[in-house]
Amino acid sequence: MTVTDVPMAPQSPAARRGGRGFAPVLPALALVVLVFVIPVLALLLRSVLEPAPGLQNYATFFGSTTYLKVLGNTFLVAFTVTVVTVLLGFPVAWFLAIAPSFWSRLLFAIVILSMWTNLLARTYAWMVLLQRTGVINRTLMNLGLISEPLPLINNLVGVTIGMTYIMLPFMILPLHATIRSIDPAIFQAASLCGASRFQAFTRVMLPLTASGIAAGALMVFVMSLGYFITPALLGGTANMMLAELIAQLVQSLLDWGLAGAAALVLLVITLAIYMVQLRFFGFGQARG
Amino acid sequence: MLLDFARLGPWRVALSLIALLVGAYLLLPILLIVALSFGSSQWLQFPPPGWTLRWYEDLFDDPEWIASFLTSFKIAAVVTVLSVGIGLMASFGLTRGTFRGRQALRALFLTPMILPVVVLAVALYAFFLRLHLNGTFLGFVLAHLVIALPFSIIAISNALERFDRDIETAAIVCGASPLEAKIRVTLPGIRLGLISAAIFSFLASWDEVVIAIFMASPDLQTLPVRIYGTLRQDLSPVIAAVSTLLIALTAALMAAAALLRKDDRS
Numbered sequence: 388m389t390v391t392d393v394p395m396a397p398q399s400p401a402a403r404r405g406g407r408g409f410a411p412v413l414p415a416l417a418l419v420v421l422v423f424v425i426p427v428l429a430l431l432l433r434s435v436l437e438p439a440p441g442l443q444n445y446a447t448f449f450g451s452t453t454y455l456k457v458l459g460n461t462f463l464v465a466f467t468v469t470v471v472t473v474l475l476g477f478p479v480a481w482f483l484a485i486a487p488s489f490w491s492r493l494l495f496a497i498v499i500l501s502m503w504t505n506l507l508a509r510t511y512a513w514m515v516l517l518q519r520t521g522v523i524n525r526t527l528m529n530l531g532l533i534s535e536p537l538p539l540i541n542n543l544v545g546v547t548i549g550m551t552y553i554m555l556p557f558m559i560l561p562l563h564a565t566i567r568s569i570d571p572a573i574f575q576a577a578s579l580c581g582a583s584r585f586q587a588f589t590r591v592m593l594p595l596t597a598s599g600i601a602a603g604a605l606m607v608f609v610m611s612l613g614y615f616i617t618p619a620l621l622g623g624t625a626n627m628m629l630a631e632l633i634a635q636l637v638q639s640l641l642d643w644g645l646a647g648a649a650a651l652v653l654l655v656i657t658l659a660i661y662m663v664q665l666r667f668f669g670f671g672q673a674r675g
Numbered sequence: 676m677l678l679d680f681a682r683l684g685p686w687r688v689a690l691s692l693i694a695l696l697v698g699a700y701l702l703l704p705i706l707l708i709v710a711l712s713f714g715s716s717q718w719l720q721f722p723p724p725g726w727t728l729r730w731y732e733d734l735f736d737d738p739e740w741i742a743s744f745l746t747s748f749k750i751a752a753v754v755t756v757l758s759v760g761i762g763l764m765a766s767f768g769l770t771r772g773t774f775r776g777r778q779a780l781r782a783l784f785l786t787p788m789i790l791p792v793v794v795l796a797v798a799l800y801a802f803f804l805r806l807h808l809n810g811t812f813l814g815f816v817l818a819h820l821v822i823a824l825p826f827s828i829i830a831i832s833n834a835l836e837r838f839d840r841d842i843e844t845a846a847i848v849c850g851a852s853p854l855e856a857k858i859r860v861t862l863p864g865i866r867l868g869l870i871s872a873a874i875f876s877f878l879a880s881w882d883e884v885v886i887a888i889f890m891a892s893p894d895l896q897t898l899p900v901r902i903y904g905t906l907r908q909d910l911s912p913v914i915a916a917v918s919t920l921l922i923a924l925t926a927a928l929m930a931a932a933a934l935l936r937k938d939d940r941s
Binding site: 518520578 | 676677680690693694698700701769794824878882902926928
């Protein structure tokens with residue numbers, strides 16, 4: 388008799404129906420329903436109920452050039468940040484996977500430190516660096532490269548630089564895992580078959596890492612879409628992103644209906660992208 | 676060839692150069708803050724004209740900074756305990772239960788982690804307005820608990836799935852009650868999962884700022900809310916001092932995590 392054959396505690400009626408072990412989940416379920424599901428659904432409902440039942444909030448949102456421009460800004464920044472993090476993150480992940488252990492460990496520690504450092508501390512660093520009299524402008528002027536300080540903050544340039552900084556680790560870590568899982572023998576085979584380094588890169592390495600790149604890119608893109616703090620501090624009032632718009636509609640304009648509509652737009656885009664991710668890459672890989 | 680650093684040829688130079696630049700991009704802003712927090716220039720001149728501890732003195736002399744620090748710590752501590760407790764129970768249910776819909780339930784529990792936090796912030800603000808929970812300790816704990824719980828559930832479920840259940844069964848065969856076996860055999864077996872659940876839950880609450888901005892009242896502000904509020908006005912070097920302390924905390928937690936991992940391997 389093996390240990391698993393030992394008769395356990397008598398089974399409850401629920402167990403016989405195949406529904407055992409639900410009770411311990413209840414506290415978590417209660418919390419998530421009360422403090423997450425109900426409030427979010429209530430907010431979304433307000434978009435079709437306030438100020439009067441109907442779809443006028445969505446008509447306002449999609450009919451206004453101001454709000455469409457916010458949507459455009461959001462996609463533009465998220466797209467740029469995604470492209471730059473792929474271009475920078477791929478070589479770094481590659482380096483981490485194969486460099487001598489001292490250097491890869493050092494760089495790995497820097498990536499983790501940067502990722503774990505308080506978000507506000509990192510954003511503060513970029514506010515200091517990018518301001519008119521900041522280190523970057525001063526250095527460029529001292530070098531004689533520019534005569535006037537560049538406008539690097541309170542616009543989308545600042546937001547993009549700061550967000551790229553924050554998103555890079557989320558691209559590097561999953562890509563690193565993908566590259567490490569490749570069998571080096573594949574490249575010996577490619578080499579034996581006469582492939583040059585460039586051919587081995589485009590015909591072997593890129594196809595083998597494509598799913599990792601896509602998973603990392605989708606995650607960075609979707610996180611960037613809903614980001615609030617960094618755009619609020621590094622961006623300007625003239626070029627808002629969607630998360631800031633939602634906050635402003637609630638805090639300054641008290642327009643809950645329109646805020647609910649904007650929130651639904653953000654949620655639908657976010658969930659749609661996650662669905663693509665789940666469908667093609669699975670949940671675990673996406674989190675790296 | 677491409678996965679052998681020594682045989683990369685000219686590509687090695689390019690790869691090392693990019694790695695160096697990105698490493699600098701990731702590290703220098705953090706070092707800059709640490710340097711500025713000891714610099715004497717109020718205007719954050721770099722390199723600093725002189726060195727001082729003035730910003731740290733300003734920080735520790737200000738009862739409001741101390742109060743927000745304590746508020747954050749208390750909220751994060753309560754959230755950590757509840758998150759690990761509720762997360763542990765939920766993980767047992769999700770990994771060992773046989774009821775239907777476990778996958779869907781797990782997905783629901785993890786959703787707060789992937790949705791844009793600003794949506795949850797606005798939704799909770801509206802909801803808590805009706806319940807008069809904005810600006811209260813309970814409100815902060817509930818809101819941060821929803822954010823922290825997914826981290827607990829992931830860490831503890833993973834540990835439970837790796838844990839060999841036959842060991843627990845063996846304890847029961849040897850005369851332990853099922854509960855006793857769980858407490859004395861299973862919990863020590865998944866301790867690393869519990870510790871990382873605690874660390875991530877603490878950080879999730881400690882660093883949370885978006886929900887806190889909406890919920891905070893003048894009387895009850897967490898540390899991130901106070902930093903955010905100050906940053907909207909000016910780039911005071913006191914923020915550099917606070918940030919440096921936060922960076923030190925991060926580095927300490929990283930070192931602890933690294934030691935844990937080493938401990939686990941030996």
